[in-house]
Amino acid sequence: MDIRTLCLGILSLGEATGYEIKKMVTEGRFSFFSEASFGSIYPALTQMTGEGLVACRTEAQGNRPDKKVYSLTDAGRAYLEEQLAEAPRPDRNRSDFLAALLFAEAVSPERIEDLIIERVSLHDEQIALLKAHLKDEQGTVSRFVLEYGLAMQQAARRFLAENRARLTAQPDKRTG
Amino acid sequence: MDIRTLCLGILSLGEATGYEIKKMVTEGRFSFFSEASFGSIYPALTQMTGEGLVACRTEAQGNRPDKKVYSLTDAGRAYLEEQLAEAPRPDRNRSDFLAALLFAEAVSPERIEDLIIERVSLHDEQIALLKAHLKDEQGTVSRFVLEYGLAMQQAARRFLAENRARLTAQPDKRTG
DNA sequence: GAACACATGTAAGAAGTTACATGATTAT
DNA sequence: ATAATCATGTAACTTCTTACATGTGTTC
Missing domain, CATH: 1.20.1280 (Monooxygenase)
Incomplete structure (x- = not known):
């Protein structure tokens, strides 16, 4: 599963920032079966915003960089559904x-x-x-x-x- | 496990050509927990020959391209041992x-x-x-x-x- | 005569990681 | 004071796959 699909999937469960997505995949509920770094998550979200797969709402917050809260659009939901439907190639048991x-x-x-x-x-x-x-x-x-x-x-x-x-x-x- | 280590490991079990290594990882005994393509195996073997980690014997065979039979050198064996000893980061259960x-x-x-x-x-x-x-x-x-x-x-x-x-x-x- | 097995190799591109850049706040 | 958490982003690099290039012999 590529990073784009992973992000869309996570957003299908609720809106989130890039930072939060990263936390979920490294420590949270997704850490058991996935992984991703900032360097892939942020560009993916930016890209998909441009493609209309996700929407981005900016939350100002004093000193820190503005929070960018992403959510799935209908197009994104449809795209995700396509991805999940694709030939489920067997997880390689790489060990x-x-x-x-x-x-x-x-x-x-x-x-x-x-x-x-x-x-x-x-x-x-x-x-x-x-x-x-x-x-x-x-x-x-x-x-x-x-x-x-x-x-x-x-x-x-x-x-x-x-x-x-x-x-x-x-x-x-x-x-x- | 990167391709280099994988090739060295396979060669630790006996000499082989690049073609044979590819077969082992896609269909053979290693297919259950590893994978690799020609585009990574051949360059890895060439590179490691240059570094003295493997030795290469050429077997002419009529019409086909010469077979290049690789085997592990002492340096290669030592290197492999190092690699296997390294912090065994947990296999990610990517699913x-x-x-x-x-x-x-x-x-x-x-x-x-x-x-x-x-x-x-x-x-x-x-x-x-x-x-x-x-x-x-x-x-x-x-x-x-x-x-x-x-x-x-x-x-x-x-x-x-x-x-x-x-x-x-x-x-x-x-x-x- | 089409496709597959044998046998090697390269070039282009995908997909990701690592490390850096920035900077306040809070806990140890 | 030192490190961790919050928050985003970019550039360089690594690593690997895909597709191509080449050519014979064998099986359907």
Whole structure:
């Protein structure tokens, strides 16, 4: 999903500034399955304002730079709908972790155990975070999404915990 | 994981040509968690040959362009080890599917059911593929990686199947 | 005879990140 | 006083994909 669609999607849930969008994708409800930087968000919003996909209302506020509050237009809503309808190419399961595991075997097998341990605690962090977010979340779909994330993290953690022994059981080091 | 590291990693498992690497990442054992195009693989290999990270042996073959068989050098192995040791930043769980679900709620709620159905059959495809690959795979770590992928696909499918009703139970459409 | 597998490579362009520029306010 | 939060924006750069260029042999 490109930044434009992501921004439109977020705006479909309510108006927001570029700054707020950034916060949502890095810390908020969207941080679990997306990412974006200022350098892509601001230009995207400016561009889409020019195209009439979003509307921009400026709120003056004393000292700080004026707030630019964006909202979805009808054209933007239609465009978003088009984007979401497009061939949903499968999310690539890109995983540096799995690649690292596979390559570690050839290069530094003694690191495999570390990799798995690190990974398990990473899952624990994510699980805690997701549970915290779940407490605040009311929307049916939003909760579904968080619970989906939670289920995945738990499944991964469980698999690693249960199967770790197979990889880390060191081949007997005694000679003969 | 950038293309360079990916290529080095694949070469750590045995020598290969650029063409073969491309096949492995698009159809083969690596297709489940990585991707790369010719336009990135070939330049990466040429560059790394210049840097001494890989060695290149040319195999003439009649009519076709000469095969360039690459293999990892000691420097390359060391470099790869460094890369794998680096702060394992968490695989981002970027998911267009989840984003689409969330946004569909606001824009075309009637599509939510379709999205989930499409997704479930996508998981079924992946599960079948992974099982097929598992039959041929002998290496302990390789099997582990495939089984991990399988477990994730199955967990996702199960979650969707079990929880689908919560989202697709249409709010009663009768008036009054 | 059309399309695909083999085999390498380049150039143009997309899409994004990082780092900078600016500057007040508030918390530690 | 030092850092973080708020708030926007731009320019340089990285990284990768897409599409092209070239050509044979094999399969449908």
